[in-house]
Amino acid sequence: MEERKLSWYDQSSNFANLLQNQRMYTGAHFPVSATNQVESAASWSGTMRRPLFKPVELDDNIGRDDDDSDDSSLRLHNESKRRLTADQVRFLENSFELDNKLEPQRKARLAKALRLKPRQIAIWFQNRRARWKTKQLEKDYEALRSIYETLKVDRDCLIKEKEDLETEVLSLTKKLLLKERASNSSATILDSEISTPCVDEEGYNSMLMELTGSSNAFGLDDIDNYNSDHRSSQIGEVDDHAGGYDLSLEDDSCGYGLLWS
DNA sequence: CGCGTCAACTGGGATG
């Protein structure tokens, strides 16, 4: 026990000495409130609102570093599970901030200074680590949840953007096909005098029917597939529409899904 | 009285 050689240690029933030692021990600075600890250390239960630990007799600790000796007498026989004083807790908190692990020497030192049993110091540090871990998990969870929410919003925006782009692609493809077919079909109709009656008001409906008949040449199958995958509701709508024309191309009516949508 | 908090315990794994 090298601490015994230190002058502060023999007077360790007071916080000021221990505070000094902690500064030396870690080189860290304590908050200003540490002085309050020193002052209030004089009266153990001065500001307490409920029953507190009766300070352990110093003799109980001397020469006994072992945790598990006869601490069972601590509970159940005595009035068990009394809270530590605010000053004790504050001091332990400071110590915990410096280092959340507890070496035997430090444990003994704290125990003497706070008039607690080493076992109590160890238990306090264990419980404190558990509380810290719980809080840390909560923080991590919140951080992850925040990231998740952000990513979700981004994802939804991207999906919407993708859908808009796909719609635009389809629209442009349709226009392109119609344009190409229009330039071809005018010549075709003139040449071969197609007899199929095309009752159209807007002109391009007839071209659509022709387009359907030779869809492969224009890659319409791909678009049909897309429609059957993604636009089934629209296809139904188109089918109703197409039925009105009494087409002989019913089996390929999917082709209109794209064009009518 | 239910609930939350906290000191203390238990049991098991890790380590030297």
Place this chain on the structure above:
DNA sequence: CATCCCAGTTGACGCG
């Protein structure tokens, strides 16, 4: 084997 740590639990206590 002694010791430490951790996860889970218990029991006392205070509060709304």
